[in-house]
Amino acid sequence: MPLLADLFLQFTLLFFVAFGGASALLPEMQRVVVEEKHWLDETTFIHLYAIAQAAPGPNGLVVTLIGWEVAGLAGAFVSTLAMCLPMSVVIYFLFRHWERFRGAPWQQAVQVGVAPLAVGLVFSGATLIARSAGIGLAGAGLVAATVALSLKTKLHPLWLIALGAAVGALGAV
């Protein structure tokens, strides 16, 4: 299959199972992009994730960057389109009917039932990054400090990201 078509197909499939948003998708994205398709190596994947963190916008934009690294501008365009278009079409036709099912037992059950799965996915994504980012003991300390600051203070994430960049630039992690 041509590369661009394959990019479109893979990212479309990915986002159809993206319960819990793009962050929950990281482990599967890494599995497909790095392990199955060998489009990128592990380090580049983590670097692109870090770049997407440092840029504003939805977390899903890491997909645009993966497309860019794999197939240039056309790759970036095709991957972004695959992230947005298929689900957008579905939701465009669904949203008018949503109100009608509001509070229906099956709807509540799915909403309540999907929550712990999303927790497991985001937790997996975090573990995966910790494992592949090549961070040492100091890096693990930075991870723990971020968790504590994020949960205990109202500090804007941007400050934490800037802190991480500064600590990293000094060669401490």
Place this chain on the structure above:
Amino acid sequence: MAAETAPQASIGLKALFLGFSSIGLSGFGGVLPFARRLLVDERRWLSAEEFNTLLGLCQFLPGPNVINLSVVVGARYRGVAGSVAAVAGLLAGPIVIALALALLYDHYGSLPVVQGMLRGIAAVGCGLLFATAIRMGVAVREKPFLLPFAGLVFVAIALLRWPMPAVMVGLLALSAGIAYWRLQDAAPR
């Protein structure tokens, strides 16, 4: 369109594009809080209740939540063109910035100082994800029955590296079934 919603007729494509641009460009580490502030508090394009309902739909369905939300808000005011304008607005600025950073990365990514910065950012990003997972975990309902599913997902996805679609379909059927049973049980008869 349903009568209970009173969309402001005056919101044009340009306003949608620009409004969602400012959401996209101000959103670091999660865009939703910024979307809420602009849509509900500042522009009043949605009431707080409408926002929660639509967000419920966007989180219920797979896909990037904020993009789904842009589609719905755009569609409500201007149909297909509105959806396109909203999503384009949301993504255009961030994509340009992200690609500019990627260009820099392609040129300077091998420098030790850049590698260090990216490692630092990845570590912080990792911490933010753990914090998000903890926050989401606290909000899970029927914890004794449902929280074990988070562990099952972790084993299947992070340790065994099974493909996610099969894992999600299988476990969602089980967890939604248990949630259904628990909710029926808890509901007053």
